[in-house]
Each structure stands twice: as C-alpha cells, then as structure tokens.
Amino acid sequence: MNIVVCLKQVPGTTEVKIDPVKNTLVRQGIKSILNPFDAYALEEGVRLKERYGGKVTAISMGPPQAAEMLRDAISVGADEAALLSDIAFAGADTWATAYTLGKAIKKIGAADLVICGRQTLDGDTGQVGPELAEMLGLPFVAYVSQIEEIKDKVIRLQRMGEDGYETVETALPAVITVVKEINIPRLPAFRGMMKAKSAQIPVWKAEDIGAEKEKVGLNGSFTQVVKIFFPERQHTAEMFSGDAETQVKALVQKLKEAKLI
Amino acid sequence: MGINVDKDKCTGCGSCAPACPFGLIEIIDDKAHINIEGCTLCGACRDTCAFEAIRIEKEIEKAVYGDESRGVWVFAEQAKGEIKAVAYELLARGRELATDLKTELCAVCLGHNVKQVEKLAFHGADKIYLVDDPLFATGSEDPYVDQLTRLIKERQPAIVLAGATPFGRSFFPRVAARLNTGLTADCTGLEIDTEKKLLKQTRPTFGGNIMATIICPTARPQMSTVRPRVFRQNAPVTGRQGEIIRVNFNKEAVTSRTRLLNFVADLTEKVKLDEADVIVAGGRGLGKAENFQLIRDLATALGGAVASSRPPVDDGWIPYSHQVGQTGKTVCPKLYIAVGISGAVQHLAGMQTADCIIAINDDPNAPIFQVATYGIVGDLFKVVPLLAEQLKNS
Numbered sequence: 001m002n003i004v005v006c007l008k009q010v011p012g013t014t015e016v017k018i019d020p021v022k023n024t025l026v027r028q029g030i031k032s033i034l035n036p037f038d039a040y041a042l043e044e045g046v047r048l049k050e051r052y053g054g055k056v057t058a059i060s061m062g063p064p065q066a067a068e069m070l071r072d073a074i075s076v077g078a079d080e081a082a083l084l085s086d087i088a089f090a091g092a093d094t095w096a097t098a099y100t101l102g103k104a105i106k107k108i109g110a111a112d113l114v115i116c117g118r119q120t121l122d123g124d125t126g127q128v129g130p131e132l133a134e135m136l137g138l139p140f141v142a143y144v145s146q147i148e149e150i151k152d153k154v155i156r157l158q159r160m161g162e163d164g165y166e167t168v169e170t171a172l173p174a175v176i177t178v179v180k181e182i183n184i185p186r187l188p189a190f191r192g193m194m195k196a197k198s199a200q201i202p203v204w205k206a207e208d209i210g211a212e213k214e215k216v217g218l219n220g221s222f223t224q225v226v227k228i229f230f231p232e233r234q235h236t237a238e239m240f241s242g243d244a245e246t247q248v249k250a251l252v253q254k255l256k257e258a259k260l261i
Numbered sequence: 262m263g264i265n266v267d268k269d270k271c272t273g274c275g276s277c278a279p280a281c282p283f284g285l286i287e288i289i290d291d292k293a294h295i296n297i298e299g300c301t302l303c304g305a306c307r308d309t310c311a312f313e314a315i316r317i318e319k320e321i322e323k324a325v326y327g328d329e330s331r332g333v334w335v336f337a338e339q340a341k342g343e344i345k346a347v348a349y350e351l352l353a354r355g356r357e358l359a360t361d362l363k364t365e366l367c368a369v370c371l372g373h374n375v376k377q378v379e380k381l382a383f384h385g386a387d388k389i390y391l392v393d394d395p396l397f398a399t400g401s402e403d404p405y406v407d408q409l410t411r412l413i414k415e416r417q418p419a420i421v422l423a424g425a426t427p428f429g430r431s432f433f434p435r436v437a438a439r440l441n442t443g444l445t446a447d448c449t450g451l452e453i454d455t456e457k458k459l460l461k462q463t464r465p466t467f468g469g470n471i472m473a474t475i476i477c478p479t480a481r482p483q484m485s486t487v488r489p490r491v492f493r494q495n496a497p498v499t500g501r502q503g504e505i506i507r508v509n510f511n512k513e514a515v516t517s518r519t520r521l522l523n524f525v526a527d528l529t530e531k532v533k534l535d536e537a538d539v540i541v542a543g544g545r546g547l548g549k550a551e552n553f554q555l556i557r558d559l560a561t562a563l564g565g566a567v568a569s570s571r572p573p574v575d576d577g578w579i580p581y582s583h584q585v586g587q588t589g590k591t592v593c594p595k596l597y598i599a600v601g602i603s604g605a606v607q608h609l610a611g612m613q614t615a616d617c618i619i620a621i622n623d624d625p626n627a628p629i630f631q632v633a634t635y636g637i638v639g640d641l642f643k644v645v646p647l648l649a650e651q652l653k654n655s
Contacts, residue, residue: 011467063298063299064298065298087263087297090263090297090300090302091263091300091301091302093443094434094444094446095437095438095441095442095443095444098438118588119588122466122467123466124446124447124465124466124467124587125446125447126430126434126446127430127434127437127444127446129434130430130431130432130433130434130435130438131434131435131437131438131444133435133438134434134435134438134439135438139403139518139519140402140431140435140519141519142427142430142431143427143431156522160427160581161427161524162426162427162428162582163526163582164524164525164526164582165524165525166400166521166522166523166524166525167521167522167523167524167525168400168401168519168520168521168522169519169520169522170518170519170520171518174518181581218263218302218317221443222441222442222443222477222479222480223443223444223445223475223476223477224475224476224477224478225301225302225303225304225473225474225475226304226461226474226475226476227303227304227305227308227473227474228282228303228304228305228471228472228473228474229471229472229474230282230470230471230472231465231469231470231471231472236630236631237618237620237630237631237633237634237635237636238634238635238636239630239635239636239637239638240635240636240637244637244639244640244643244644244647245647247637247639247644248637248644248647248648248651249651251619251635251637251648252648252651252652252655254635255596255617256655258617260595260596260617261563261596261652261655
C-alpha cells in the first residue's frame, strides 16, 4: 500500500482575535498548527500502513516553515515527506491547489490511496479533496469515519451522512476525506522524534513536479478574491433582570408579543 | 505574478498597513513592505492605496467562453425521490440573479421517480431539466457528477448553484474540477455585478472571522455552494408553469466505481434540524450527558428540534448529527434557544442567522449574548425547567 496524505498548515483559528483599533486579525503569538482534520488523515494513513504494510508519504503545499509540520508528521509515523513550496504557488484557489497536489502525487507515483482531512480550519471549503480526485481521475469518497477492509484492490469503508452511516466500497486507487470520528491521533514516540530530526524533506517547486506555471497559484486560480471585510456584530441582546422566575416570565411575554410561541 | 509595491509611487503614507486583514504590511524607510508569506493576494491593500502603488498581476488571463453562456441553474438535490428544501431556497435567490442578468432560471433534477417535480416551477424555475434513471438511486455520487458535467457542457449556463449539503459539498467540487472552472464554497451572499455581469459570491472564512467576496471572472460556469437555510424560499405559486425537459440518461458517460452496500440511520434525530422552526441547543454548560434531558424537555414543549454545540458531541453526550456550527449543520430557524453555550465563532457560524436567538448562560460576558435577541444570565438548571413549564401552561 502506497499511501499519500495531504496536510496543510493553518493558523490556530480559535485564538484569532481582531484588533479593535486597526480592525485586522491579530497574528502575533498565533502559532501555525497542523490542520486538525488532517491529523486524522495522517493517523489513518499510518494505521493502514501498520495493518497492510507499505509506505506513507506526507505532502503539503505551503511556505518554507511548513517543513516543520512535515517533520512532525514523520515523528508520528509518516515514512517520507515533501514540501511543495514556490512563490508561484501563492494565491492558489482550491482548483489550483488540487492541481498542484495532483502533480506532486503523480511524481511520487503508484499511490494506492490518497487521504485528506474533510476541510481546513482557515479556508474551510472542503473542496480540495474532491477536486484532487478528479485531477487524478480517481474514485472519491468523502466523510469517511471508518475503514473496514482493503482486499483485492477494493476498499470498504463507512461514510458519515446527514442522517446516518453508509457502508460503501470503491476500487483502489482512490481519494478519500476523513472525519474526526475515524481515529484518535497518536502522540510522537521517541523513535519517531529521532527519525524526524534527521529526515530529509525535499522542497519541490513547480518545475520539479512538472506543473505548468499558468495552472498554479494565482495564475491558475479561476476564482479571485475581490474584497475582504469583517462581519458586523451589531446588536447586543435585550437582557432581563430579577430572579429566574421574573426573567422567564418577561421572556415568555416577549415571545408571545413576537408571535414566536 | 504576485504582488508588488511600486517604490516610486509609494509615499509611505501607511494607509495600506491597517487594510491588510492579515497584518502583513510594514512601513520601512517610508515605503510599504508586504510580507508575501501568508499573503492571499486578496487586494485589500491595493484598494486602499490612493497612489495606485500596489499592483497584483496575473501573467496569463484565462480564455473566455463566457459570452455565449447564459442562464442561472439550480441543482435540485433530492433524496429518495423527495426534493430538498435547499433547492427551493436556491430558486428564490436564483430568481433574483436571473432577473438581474435578464436570463432564464433553470432547475436541474437528477434522480429516479422524483416526486412533485412541478413544484420547482412553482418556486420560480422557467425550465426544469429532468434526468431519470435507477442509477441515481443507488447511493453512488458518480452518476450525478457525470450527468451534471455533461448537461453543463452541452448547454453552457452562466451560473450553477447547489446546496452545501454533505452531498453537495462532495459531488459539486468534482463537477467544477472536470469543467475546469472555479467553485466558491458555503456562500452566504450572492449578488450580480450588473455592469460586468459577474456573480459576486460572499462567504465566511477563518472560522467566520472574515468575510470574503469572490468572483470567477473568466471561466464558466460560475459555481457556488450555499448552505441550507441561508436564503429563504418564496411561497410557491401553485400552477405556475415551467417547461419540463426530459433529458436522456447518457449511459456512456457513467464511470461509477463506488457502490453503496448498506445504510444505518441515526435514530436519535426526531426532528430534522435544517427544517425545524424552533431549535433548542445545549452546550458544555449542561455538565453531563444526562442533563441533555432538560434540552429535550424544552424542545418538546416548543415542538422543536434538539441541537448541540461541539463540546457535547466531542464528549459523546449526543450524536454528531445534532451538531450546529462550522463543522456541523447550519440552521436558520425562527427561534433558536442556546442553553449553556458560550458562543465560540465556530458555533455562531452555524446559527447566527436565526430570526430570534435566546441565550441562557451564567456568564454575562459570554459571546453568545452578542448575537442573541434576548438574554438571560442565570443558572440554566433553574431557568430551563421554569421556561418549559411556563410554555406548557401558555
């Protein structure tokens, strides 16, 4: 089993604060983290390797400092990692990102399974996984919550739906995205940390993966951001006073007036 | 390619620095310096520069095929032959977009024995493309990808919208990738720039901290997914005529490699969250799984659905299907009661468009009060039973 796991470094958004004076995101002191959903993808890749043998390659498109995240991936069980970093990749939308990842996966070659997290914390689109499947011309299954079995180049898995769980099977090679229910990611062990320390993480530029310059980064993006603004949080709640009973009575009165009950 | 500051034009006035949502601009020696690491090339700085010193350049503009494309399409998602409410919501907004573009509004319905297809016309569709085949009922999304891609290639609509349901978010990006066009996820606003005839798509990003307006300038169609309940459906005009165009299923285009073997329903969900008028949601403040009974009792008293913020789901108090927020469902009920929920932005992203929000929390500084219509600061274990009792009596 050759497994490729796609990772992204994101700002830990729960810590995101807005500077009330400048009205910008306060980035100081915000650590970049591995996108939490990708941690499940990585863990599942490592578990599959332990179950069926093979190799896990972690890849990420991002700035040079994302190499540290890939090193962390090796410390928890990835065998190899590659960083796709090129100024030409900047400003990529999901199509251009999927194209770039697809080119890198083709360079790695002979992938049986590509695993992504269901979405990222920052961009939050969940589109790169399914778009990547099309770039590679492979079957796709989203929201995978359990991998039941891989046998004779067929993978059987559970997928989380709106109203329940579906068991589906698909032919390998394939691309899947996973949800957090699938596993609990492990912490790095000493041996892994030592391995990570000495690991060579190649940096691939557009020409290294045979990507056409007009298809990566801003050039390759079909969508374009024209405006960025902060959502207004205008009103504050009408509060009631008094003891619990008085407050509840006042509330019920308001709801009746508004014909909500 | 990239972003450049023209050092001759830059006066070092500093107006661009606060415009950067990511705080990447510094004024050094009276000139603006942009730290490219982390720059998304959003253009906020360029737009504020009075001296036109900041330029964002794309080397190659994509070929336009947009001039011949016309029509606004809505993908009418169905499950087991029932058209989902989000289809009608998209038709309501799509109707306005089509009017602004002076073009037609079409619904595309792929399914098997889909009921009441004419309702799509009652909700505003001028034409309904209907493809009926048993393969659509097999649980594989591949035939949807194949057939929608083919229909779009044949008829070249300008805009195609789909619901950001789990299904939509999985199959629609595949269609966009095959068509080599842009797709904007989870839009909360759709507008037409009538001058340029472009769709302006606004969506929350960075956990709802930032709103971004996105266009797809040259590739067609322009594609967006929209979360359920973001737009309101119009009252149906019974008898409104729409042309139903039956399109043959193109078996040659099918590349189905995925098979559904089994489905296990999540039995705890009694009232569908995305269709409920009243939702009562519980959070970490409940303390333990058993206390969700308070939420269920209040929901029963109101005839509403039970929801949860993320922590109770993470702790296993209630199944994921009840989770409202960024990684759960987006809801827009008439009444949303948040009990013991502090109001992290991820939760707010899923519910803040509700008509009326009631927050019950013991922390007066909880962010939930910033989006609430009415707030009660107090002990939920006292307030909630009292409220349920009063509602039963009234």
